[in-house]
Each structure stands twice: as structure tokens, then as C-alpha cells.
Amino acid sequence: MKRFYMLNNEMEDPSAGGGGGEVAATGLTTGPTTGLATGLLGESQAAVVAKAAAAPGRQAGGGFDFRKLVGDDGRFTPDWVTKLPEDLQQHRSHFAKYSDPLQALQHTLNLQQILGKKAEAVVIPAADAPREEWAPVLKRLGVPDSPEGYGLRIPEELPQGVTVDEEELNEFARYAHDIGLTPQQVAKLQEYDLGRAGKWAATGEEQARAWEVREFNRQSEILTKAWGNGPEAVQKKALAERAALTFGFTPEEVGNDPLFRNARFVMTLARAGAAMSEDALVKGSDINSVGGLRARAQDVISNPANPLYKRYWDGDPDANAQVHAWMKAG
Structure with missing residues (x-):
């Protein structure tokens, strides 16, 4: 009994001698039944699949014979990176640091774990990048939205001979905010400045x-x-x-x-x-x-x-x- 292929309006010819060709890794057929791939993907897409299957070093359907990279001891051969497919050759210096497949797999796992921990990480902009690019980084560091956010106040106890002007304190807060200092850094700088002023006053x-x-x-x-x-x-x-x-x-x-x-x-x-x-x-x-x-x-x-x-x-x-x-x- 003849079978009909509804996708390309073709009827199987029993005299074709077994019909169907080898099944490629993609699940599509090659050889005599290429017409099915053309029907499913279109003529241009089917050509891409056929080209990938015929690429140097890759098996039919786009696979790669990984066994030729590994020796009998289970480790990569000394020149294994030279046998990589053409699209990976530009990364040879990166792959060369691995001595065996297990090491490469472990490194991949480590990267995945790092990416999981750094899912909320921010990218550090260039030093001369505009303030807008630095805004997410400064926010994560705890820099307040305005100079008033530092909460600077004149200390109740000042070193002998030292006075603090309210306007100078506000000016320092504005400058600290402009250069992106954190509240902890501002507090330490104020402590240092008061200590230095106290020493100057005592010396004077x-x-x-x-x-x-x-x-x-x-x-x-x-x-x-x-x-x-x-x-x-x-x-x-x-x-x-x-x-x-x-x-x-x-x-x-x-x-x-x-x-x-x-x-x-x-x-x-x-x-x-x-x-x-x-x-x-x-x-x-x-x-x-x-x-x-x-x-x-x-x-x-x-x-x-x-x-x-x-x-x-x-x-x-x-x-x-x-x-x-x-x-x-x-």
C-alpha cells in the first residue's frame, strides 16, 4: 500500500528500494529523502543544515567527534586545541588551560555558581564615565541621594581650641557627595580632620x-x-x-x-x-x-x-x- 506524505504532496514509490535514507542527528533525513527536509524547513534552511553536516571535523547533523581530542589516559592530547572546529579556533588560548574534560566541566560548574551569586552584580564603569553610569554602583555602595543624607552634625565634644562652622560642614558634605564617598568614609574623614585640628590647636x-x-x-x-x-x-x-x-x-x-x-x-x-x-x-x-x-x-x-x-x-x-x-x- 502506498503511503502519502501530506507535507509535500508526494506519494511513496515502493520501487524506490527501501525509501528513506540514513537518519541524521538532527532527526531529518539525508540522501534520497532530502525532499522532506526541504518541505519542513524551506529550501534555504535545508541547505544550511546540509552544509553544517558537511563541515570539517563535524559529524552528520552538526555533531563533533570529541574522541579525537582525548588520549587513552582520558586526558586531552597535547595538540588537542588545534583539532577544534573552525568556529572555536579563535578561543584556543582559553581552552588550552584545561588538561582533561573533567577539569573543563568543573570550571563550567564554578562559573555557573559564580554567576548565580553575582546575579545582582553591577558593572563598574570607566573612571571618566558620566555620573549617570556610576549611579547604580554608588547606590549599591550606600552613597546617599543627597549631601543631607550623610547626617553630618557638629560633635558635642570638640578638641580643646577647635571650633566647627556649620557652613563649612555643609560644604564638606556637598563635596563628599559630589565625589561619591560613602557615609563610612565621610565619618572617618571627619574624625581624622577633628583629630588633626585638635593637634594643631594644642601646638598653636x-x-x-x-x-x-x-x-x-x-x-x-x-x-x-x-x-x-x-x-x-x-x-x-x-x-x-x-x-x-x-x-x-x-x-x-x-x-x-x-x-x-x-x-x-x-x-x-x-x-x-x-x-x-x-x-x-x-x-x-x-x-x-x-x-x-x-x-x-x-x-x-x-x-x-x-x-x-x-x-x-x-x-x-x-x-x-x-x-x-x-x-x-x-
Whole structure:
């Protein structure tokens, strides 16, 4: 009985001698029954299948004889990459790192596991890429959407001598956001900056105190050279103080203002006081009286804030000489 092939309107000819040819790996037939492939795929597609089946190194239907790459020991032969199909030859350097099929399979499994873990990974753009390309990366790193997201605040406890300006803090937040710093990086930078500022403040304070002590000693030497350390010096200092009070300075200013640690200014006040009548002069606070000098010496000995305090207790000869002179004058 004849059988009809409905897809190409052909009827089987029993005299064709067995009909059908070899079955290719694709499931299509080759040889006498090529017409079926043409009917299923179309003429051009069937030609592609036939061409693939005839490609060098591949079996019929597009397969490849993998056995010629492996030796009797189950490992790849030394020149196995040269026997790869033409479409894989360009990747020979990659395949050459495998010594046997199991190693290649294990590497494939490892890659699959890595890809599974990195399913949500982001691609790192080039360093000069626009901000828009960096946005997904910055978001994953935790960079806030705006400078305010850093939550920067002036610390409640600042190093001694350090102040923080609110506008400068906001400017730092804007700059940090512009270059894509994470909140953790910003916090560490703020901590570092405050520590450095504290060291600078401490160093600056020490330098200022040292300069103040040196300058005080220098001015004291000028007065000592001009007036000596006896009663005459005590009287002139008291006269300078009274003149300052008469001109409107307060006792606090006379005792603390650096202006009154300038020898020439003090001598000018003393001359002005001497030119004024006794009735015109305000009575002094006795800071430079005999008892006042003794009090000044006691202040050096007991007051850590006194510029001469540390030098005195460190055994500085000039500071000790000054204290002894004041005590002696008292």
C-alpha cells in the first residue's frame, strides 16, 4: 500500500528500494529523502543544515567527534586545541588551560555558581564615565541621594581650641557627595580632620604660650634695665597703673591686657603719671605696690594659667629670678 506524505504532496514509490535514507542527528533525513527536509524547513534552511553536516571535523547533523581530542589516559592530547572546529579556533588560548574534560566541566560548574551569586552584580564603569553610569554602583555602595543624607552634625565634644562652622560642614558634605564617598568614609574623614585640628590647636596654644613667656621676659628685662628692681621700680609701676586707671582703663585690663606687658607703654604711662598732679590721678589698685609684687610672685607659684608657672616649676633660671625679685621687693 502506498503511503502519502501530506507535507509535500508526494506519494511513496515502493520501487524506490527501501525509501528513506540514513537518519541524521538532527532527526531529518539525508540522501534520497532530502525532499522532506526541504518541505519542513524551506529550501534555504535545508541547505544550511546540509552544509553544517558537511563541515570539517563535524559529524552528520552538526555533531563533533570529541574522541579525537582525548588520549587513552582520558586526558586531552597535547595538540588537542588545534583539532577544534573552525568556529572555536579563535578561543584556543582559553581552552588550552584545561588538561582533561573533567577539569573543563568543573570550571563550567564554578562559573555557573559564580554567576548565580553575582546575579545582582553591577558593572563598574570607566573612571571618566558620566555620573549617570556610576549611579547604580554608588547606590549599591550606600552613597546617599543627597549631601543631607550623610547626617553630618557638629560633635558635642570638640578638641580643646577647635571650633566647627556649620557652613563649612555643609560644604564638606556637598563635596563628599559630589565625589561619591560613602557615609563610612565621610565619618572617618571627619574624625581624622577633628583629630588633626585638635593637634594643631594644642601646638598653636603651646607656641603662643611660649612666645608670650619669651616676650614677657624680654619686656621685663627692658624695664629692669631702665628702672632696676628696687623700690624706685615699684613706685614707677604703681604710678603707671594709676595713670592707666585715670585714662579709663579698668583694673582687669591693667592686670590682663597684653598692652600692659609692653615695657615702653608702661614707661610712657609712668611719665604721664609723673606729669600729673596727685589729685588728678586715680588711686591705684596696689597691684604694683610692695604687697602687690609679692602677690604676683605667689600667683606665678600657684596659678597654672600664669605664663611663668610652668617655667618656674621646671627650674627656669629667669622665671625663678623674677619670682625671687618680686618676693624680695615685698
